[in-house]
Amino acid sequence: xxxxxxxxxxxxxxxxxxxxxxxxxxxxxxxxxxxxxxxxxxxxxxxxxxxxxxxxxxxxxxxxxxxxxxxxxxxxxxxxxxxxxxxxxxxxxxxxxxxxxxxxxxxxxxxxxxxxxxxxxxxxxxxxxxxxxxxxxxxxxxxxxxxxxxxxxxxxxxxxxxxxxxxxxxxxxxxxxxxxxxxxxxxxxxxxxxxxxxxxxxxxxxxxxxxxxxxxxxxxxxxxxxxxxxxxxxxxxxxxxxxxxxxxxxxxxxxxxxxxxxxxxxxxxxxxxxxxxxxxx
Numbered sequence: 001x002x003x004x005x006x007x008x009x010x011x012x013x014x015x016x017x018x019x020x021x022x023x024x025x026x027x028x029x030x031x032x033x034x035x036x037x038x039x040x041x042x043x044x045x046x047x048x049x050x051x052x053x054x055x056x057x058x059x060x061x062x063x064x065x066x067x068x069x070x071x072x073x074x075x076x077x078x079x080x081x082x083x084x085x086x087x088x089x090x091x092x093x094x095x096x097x098x099x100x101x102x103x104x105x106x107x108x109x110x111x112x113x114x115x116x117x118x119x120x121x122x123x124x125x126x127x128x129x130x131x132x133x134x135x136x137x138x139x140x141x142x143x144x145x146x147x148x149x150x151x152x153x154x155x156x157x158x159x160x161x162x163x164x165x166x167x168x169x170x171x172x173x174x175x176x177x178x179x180x181x182x183x184x185x186x187x188x189x190x191x192x193x194x195x196x197x198x199x200x201x202x203x204x205x206x207x208x209x210x211x212x213x214x215x216x217x218x219x220x221x222x223x224x225x226x227x228x229x230x231x232x233x234x235x236x237x238x239x240x241x242x243x244x245x246x247x248x249x250x251x252x253x254x255x256x257x258x259x260x261x262x263x264x265x266x267x268x269x270x271x272x273x274x275x276x277x278x279x280x281x
Contacts, residue, residue: 008273015269018262025259029076037070042225053247060247062235066225072251075227079259082143082228083208089147091201094154095190101155102162103185113159120152128211132220142221146208154200161193195274199267206263213256229256 010016028036048057049065059068101112119127131145165171166189174184209229215221216230217237224231229252236248 005273009269012265012269012272014265018265018269021258021262022266025076025255026080028073029080033073033077037073038067039070041070041074041227042066043070050245050248052245059251060245062232062248063241068232068247068251071227071232072229072255075229075232075252076255076259078139078222078226078228079209079212079230079256082139082146082212082222083205085143086146086150086208086212087201087204089143090150091154091197091204093147094151095158095193095197097151098155098158099162099185099190099193102159103166103181103189105163109159112155116152116155119149124149124211125214128215129218129220132215137215137220137223139222139226142212142215145215146211150204150208154197154204157196157200158193161196162189165189165192199271199274202263202267202270206260206267209256209263210260229253 043066045057045061045065045067047065048054048061050063051057051061053060057067057069059072061067062071097112097116101109127149128145131148132141135141135145162185171184171188174188175181179188212221212228213230213233216228217234219231219234222228222231224235232252233249233256236242236245241248
């Protein structure tokens, strides 16, 4: 079965290319960052302020003389970390609440789902701005804020899956032999929901990267001088910079676009690969 899943995924050429692209981005952002950059993304060169791409600065410098290639590479470390950590937080919350609501039903289900609907009724950006305004901007706070508001979709997904699984024969048999309810849920029901959770989490990483970029663009995300792709664009939002110094925003803009597209293509590939209705030609 695992081999068939891999074969289905490998048939999705865009997904495979996206995996290679993201592996390259992660290698550059984490272990190879000190080797492929000047080392310090915040080092200022007063002789090269707002300079276009050159041999010394492949992507040019910003308006304070910092090397944009170094900031782009280290900014990828921040943006990717926010995406993964935030999604881990809200997948954990969503799986817990959705599984409890779907398996036990009744008043517990009603209470959790009504709370979920209340959270979903507020605009996501408004809630994020409110949370960040209270706790303050920063890397850790951005991860927590995004993680605390993204769980609703996962909870509804898991609940819907479990509602259809809890009445199936293998679950009934497990209950009939006296297996504790918690063990039935963890060992027999949840493993059958892993595939849609993985796909949803993959798409969620792309959404979290975009959300962090939006917060940083508004000045509510990662605090300067720590680089992230979002606050790099924020620093280049003046009209004269957009018109005359495209290198300041083109790099981070492209990386956000390409990374989000790559993650979405991987999600498409995983969705097709994990679908049991898909067959190999």
